[in-house]
Amino acid sequence: MIVLDPGHNGGNASHPAEINKQVSVGNGRKACDTTGTSTPDGYSEHAFTWDLSNRLAKLLREDGAEVALTRESDSGVGPCITERAATGKRVDADAALSIHGDGADASGYGFHVIAPLPVGGNKAIVDESLRLGRAIRDAYRAGTGMPYSTYLGEDGLDQRDDLGGLNLATVPKVFIECGNMQNPGDAAKMSSASFRQRMAEALAKGLENYFG
Incomplete structure (x- = not known):
């Protein structure tokens, strides 16, 4: 079983009280969820992650994998990062992937993958x-040709202890920031349906390689 976690949700912006509610992230407290970012042309991160996650889920299921998503639509609210993290244990998953688009300074470009640092109960899944x-x-780089992030991480990989989705995970889990939505070049790729399909195929290959 693979859990896909499409970041944010389409109804978050209109429900600030719900998504700003503070929840425990293992080493502090943060907002339940956030609204995410968008491209300069208005293509939202929540729509991007929903589309890409469903493309990836379809490919994985065609290959015989069981897949669960942390949200059922792109018009709801949340769920909170605590609920997203708990999905892996609830469905007895073997791995989880949280899909995002970054909102960094427009001069930065490229993608990076975020893995957890040890925080409380997640130590068993860090390695x-x-x-x-x-x-x-490796698969995303090979399949999309996108460069490693120029502004975060090292060789496309970062480790953090401030993300509740990783701090509270009980199965192997990473985030991918698929590109910087504020950068014109990355935004053009992320706004393209055909390029999102390439992204999905690359991510499917990465999961195949991990399990293989």
């Missing part, structure tokens, strides 16, 4: 998450 992260990074 496997790093292995998953490397498999996703």
Whole structure:
């Protein structure tokens, strides 16, 4: 079983009280969820992650994998990062991938994968998450041709202890920032349906390599 976690949700912006509710992230408290970013032309991160996650889910299911998504539509609210992290355990997943688009300074470009640092109960999955992260990074780079991030991480890989989705994970899990939505070049790729299909195929290959 693979969990795909499409970042944010289409109804978040209109429900600030719900998504700003503070929740425990293992080493502090953060907002339940956020609204995400968008391209300069207005293509939202929540729509991007929903589309890409469904493309990836279709490919994985065609290959015989069981797949669960952390949200059921792109018009709801949340779920909170705590609920997203708990999905892996609830469905007895073997791995989880959280899909995002970054909102960094427009001068930065490229993608990076984020793996967890040890925080409380996630220590047992840190090494496997790093292995998953490397498999996703390598396949995404090979399949899309996108460069490693110029502004975060090293060789397309970063480790963090401030993301509740990783701090609270109980199965191997990583985030991928598929590109910088504020950068014109990355935004053009992320706004393209055909390029999102390439992204999905690359991510499917990364998961295949991880399990293989």
